[in-house]
Amino acid sequence: MAEIDTGWRGPSSMHNMNVESAPDALGPPTVLLSTMIRFAGWLCHSTLSVCLIGAAASPLPLLAQGGKKDAPEFTQQGLLIANFAPLPGADMKFARRTSDAVRSRLGKLVNKREVEVVDGGDVAWELEKAGYNPDTSYTPGEIRAIGHHFRTDEYVIANVSNGPGGVRITGDLVLLRDERLRQPLPIASAPKLDSAAALFAQSIAAARAQLVFERRCENALRDGSAERALESARQGVAAYPRGTIARTCLLWAMRQRGTPATLVLTTAEEVLAIDTVSVHALEAAATALDSLRRRDDAARHWLRLAASDTNDLDLALRISYALLDAGNAKYAETFVSAISDAHPDDLRFVQQKWRAAYENKSWARAIAAGEVLIARDTMAKRDSVFYLKLGAAYRAINKPFKAIETLAHGVAAFPKDARLYSAYTQAIKSEADTVVPRGLALFPKNSDLLTISAKELRTKGKVQESLDATKMAVSLDSTMKQGQLMVAQLEIELGRPDSALAALHRALASGEDTVLVAQFALAKGNTMYRAANGTKTSADFALALRVLAFADSVQSSQQSRFLMGASALGAAQAMVTDASKVKDKVESCRLMRAGADLIPVARSGITAGEEMFAEAAKQALDFLDQLDPYAQQQLKLTCADPA
Numbered sequence: 274m275a276e277i278d279t280g281w282r283g284p285s286s287m288h289n290m291n292v293e294s295a296p297d298a299l300g301p302p303t304v305l306l307s308t309m310i311r312f313a314g315w316l317c318h319s320t321l322s323v324c325l326i327g328a329a330a331s332p333l334p335l336l337a338q339g340g341k342k343d344a345p346e347f348t349q350q351g352l353l354i355a356n357f358a359p360l361p362g363a364d365m366k367f368a369r370r371t372s373d374a375v376r377s378r379l380g381k382l383v384n385k386r387e388v389e390v391v392d393g394g395d396v397a398w399e400l401e402k403a404g405y406n407p408d409t410s411y412t413p414g415e416i417r418a419i420g421h422h423f424r425t426d427e428y429v430i431a432n433v434s435n436g437p438g439g440v441r442i443t444g445d446l447v448l449l450r451d452e453r454l455r456q457p458l459p460i461a462s463a464p465k466l467d468s469a470a471a472l473f474a475q476s477i478a479a480a481r482a483q484l485v486f487e488r489r490c491e492n493a494l495r496d497g498s499a500e501r502a503l504e505s506a507r508q509g510v511a512a513y514p515r516g517t518i519a520r521t522c523l524l525w526a527m528r529q530r531g532t533p534a535t536l537v538l539t540t541a542e543e544v545l546a547i548d549t550v551s552v553h554a555l556e557a558a559a560t561a562l563d564s565l566r567r568r569d570d571a572a573r574h575w576l577r578l579a580a581s582d583t584n585d586l587d588l589a590l591r592i593s594y595a596l597l598d599a600g601n602a603k604y605a606e607t608f609v610s611a612i613s614d615a616h617p618d619d620l621r622f623v624q625q626k627w628r629a630a631y632e633n634k635s636w637a638r639a640i641a642a643g644e645v646l647i648a649r650d651t652m653a654k655r656d657s658v659f660y661l662k663l664g665a666a667y668r669a670i671n672k673p674f675k676a677i678e679t680l681a682h683g684v685a686a687f688p689k690d691a692r693l694y695s696a697y698t699q700a701i702k703s704e705a706d707t708v709v710p711r712g713l714a715l716f717p718k719n720s721d722l723l724t725i726s727a728k729e730l731r732t733k734g735k736v737q738e739s740l741d742a743t744k745m746a747v748s749l750d751s752t753m754k755q756g757q758l759m760v761a762q763l764e765i766e767l768g769r770p771d772s773a774l775a776a777l778h779r780a781l782a783s784g785e786d787t788v789l790v791a792q793f794a795l796a797k798g799n800t801m802y803r804a805a806n807g808t809k810t811s812a813d814f815a816l817a818l819r820v821l822a823f824a825d826s827v828q829s830s831q832q833s834r835f836l837m838g839a840s841a842l843g844a845a846q847a848m849v850t851d852a853s854k855v856k857d858k859v860e861s862c863r864l865m866r867a868g869a870d871l872i873p874v875a876r877s878g879i880t881a882g883e884e885m886f887a888e889a890a891k892q893a894l895d896f897l898d899q900l901d902p903y904a905q906q907q908l909k910l911t912c913a914d915p916a
Contacts, residue, residue, distance in 0.1 A: 347488055350388045351425035352481075354379070355396065357442070358410040360434035365408050367466075371433045371442065374470035375477070382478040387485075391423050399423075413452070420449045427484075429477060431458075433469075438462070440469035446480050448518065453552040456480045456518050483509035483516035490522035494529060502526035517551060520544045524557045534564035552581050563599045572596055572604035579608065586612070586619065593625045602632035610638065620650050631662055636670045647679075657687040661696050668700060676700045695721035720750035727759070736766050751783055758785065758793055765797060770816055773797070774823060787827050794824035795833050802840050811851060811864075814844035831885040838878020842893055842900075845871035849904050852911060862912040869904045872897060 354376045359368040373393050380390045397407035399422065411419065413430060420428045431444025442461040448454040458480060461473035486509030493501035503526045509519025520543060527537050538561040544554035555578040562571035579592045589612050596605035606629035613622035623645050630639035643663040646653035653659045660683025667676035680697040687693055698712050698721075709729060712722045723746035730739035740763040747756035757780035764773035780790050798821035805813035818840040825833040848868030855861040876897055883890040 347387070347485065349386060350427060350484070351391060351420075351423060352379075352383075352388050353391045353396070353416070353420045353423060353425040353428040354393070355416045355419060355428065355430070356408075356410050357431045357433045357444070360432050360441075362435040363433050363440075365410065367435060368410060368433050369408055371440070371466055371470055372431070374466060375429075375431075375442070375474045378471050378474035379477055382474055383481065388427075388481065391425060396423070417449065417452065425449055427481075429458075431473070435466075439464040440466050442469050442473045444473070446477055446518075454518050454521060455548065455551075456483075456516065457548050459515075480513055480516070483513040483519040485509075486512060487516075487519045487522050490519070490526060494522070494525055499526050499530035503530065515547055517544050517548045517554075521551070521553045524553060528557065528560075534561040537561040538565070550577075550581055552578060555581065559595065563595070568599060568601050571599060572601040575601075576604065576608060586616065586622075590621055590625070593622070593629075597625065597628055597632070602629045605629040606633050606635060606638070613642070617645075620646070624650065624653075631666065634669070636666050639666050640670070654686070657683060657690045657693050660686070661693050664696055664700065673700060691716045691719045691721070695719065695725075698722060698725060718749050720746040720753055723749070724753070724756075724759075731763070736763055739763055740767065755785065755789070756780075757783060758790070761793070761797075770801070770820065774820065777823060781827065791824050791828035791833075794820055794827065795830075795836070798824055798833075798840075799836055802836055802843070805840070805843055809843075809847060811844045811847035811868075814840050814847060818844060831882045834878045835882025835886050835890065836878070838875045838880070838882065839889075839893065841871045841875035841878060842897065844868070845875055845904070846900060849900065849907065853907065858911065862908075865904065865908050865911045869908050872901050872904060876901075 354372055356365075357368040357372045357375075359365055363371075376390055376393050383390065396419065400407050400419070416428055416430060426449055428447055428449060429444055430447060431442055434441045440463055444458050446456040446458060458473065458476045461469045461476060463469040463472060486505045489505035490502045490509065493499070493505060502522065506519050506523035506526055510516050510523065513519065520540060524537065524540055524544070527540060538558055541554040541558035541561065544551045545558065548554070555574050559571050559574035559578060562568075562574060575592045575595050579589055582588060589608075593605055593609045593612075596602070596608065605625070609622055609625040609629055613619070613626040616622060623642050627639055627642035627646055630636075630642060640663070643653075643659070643666060646659070647663065660679055664676045664680040664683065667673070667679060677697070677700045680693065680700050683690070683693045684697050694712055694716060698709065709722065709726050712719070713726060716722055723742050727739045727742035727746065730736075730742060740760065743756065743759050743763060747753055747760060750756070757776045761773040761776035761780070764770070764776055777790055777794055781787065798817050801813065801817035801820055805817050818837060821833060821837045821840055825837055845868040848864045848871070852861045852864035852868065855864060876894070879890050879893045879897070
């Protein structure tokens, strides 16, 4: 099977394409030449990297009565109709008679200057010389070999059946230079062989109407003119509306021109509606679907392409890359695992199996592939990330000793890789007393190790040292998740709530998850409010209010609003009470005014939480109804002008 390249590079890579115009030179003026001069050309199709022989007949121009006939645009093409394959109701002799009948009728339908139908007698003679029985059917590979021998450009593969309903012929017109450029032909069905043969011959002749335009299309692509190629391909489709060969060149031209993926997909689907296993259309559709991020649909088309030739391992490998690179690991895993299991010595598929299984967190399968790679694949052994991932896979299925062993090998092989050492450190946490200090000595500016050290110090009650280590880790890695939240927690534990609030603001600025920050602040504010309920001091209530106000500003909720209101109420009550006890009139006025100013804040927050905290809210609002007029009265008395 020839190699398939799913990446389009355009027909500019085609060499000696057998689609050039015929020469204009004339033969001897006095001699009528009846002999055809044949020649063969090689074509390498870039989309599928299939290098095949393409051959054509090039007749020298004929002279008639002293006048020169116009030279044809293209060299004469050769068309092979091999023996049809018999289906139920037809034997081999009947199948050969049918192919002879189609060949005979087609020869009368086509322009002989454009195409020569290879004579059936010539085919039989050559096959007999080669030791073949002429009354036999041939495999597609054998038919292609016959086509190469006769230097044809096209061939027809067909089947024939003969039942109660009459004769039925099915088949395809195929281009020799690329067996995947084929045209499914309409079914020819008739009561008698002659009628069915006539219908099938007409179908072949009609299908060939697209080929001259398809050759123009390929020539234009080879010359780098996508616009001319598009025009020629569309003319081919117009000449034969069911044309898959012309549409395939249209696909190539669209992709070379950079046509939007939606339009490429539409054309590919038109081909697939006629030929469900068109390799070129499947590849174009899959690529377009990847561009449109329709992952599931793209994966299905890639897998259909893979199924077109299950023996082509290079094709399978490229499809596995296409699936994985497009984010379709869930499809790739089953696909590459089956191929890897069938070809265990092919490390390319073991590598893809490892990659797909790891992305899908299929740990058992990933480890099975990873163990093969670490034993046999030199590339894996040179990759520190591979050791890191394999160690993580072992830890995921609770195999700590294998994880430590793997990571230890990795650390030995890559002593300067900080990430690998960090993973190794976590895997041997039980040895933290020696591992962490040694790690920091080797990598004093590694944020992971500093974070581990900070946790250990906090566990030992060394909060300030833990805070210092955490701050250093965050300064080294500003993207460290929850780093500023850890700083805030340690600041609170050290009794520095204002510093904790500053850390929370930095967390938001660094892109920390707002939901997480809000939940953290709400929890801490709630704890502070409960503590204030114990002390009954305005300062403690005010502190809780500041933290809760921050939480509400990040993500407002009934709970945060209610707790703000409750804290404001506690602070207002404490301030009004303190104001009545202070002898200094200025201070008393300040406290009374501050308490009175918090009453609307308390009422707003408690009202917002009525639905969630109905009973508590009612009690609080009732108390506010008493506190508010009292505070206003005391405010007038306390802050009255002495004059």
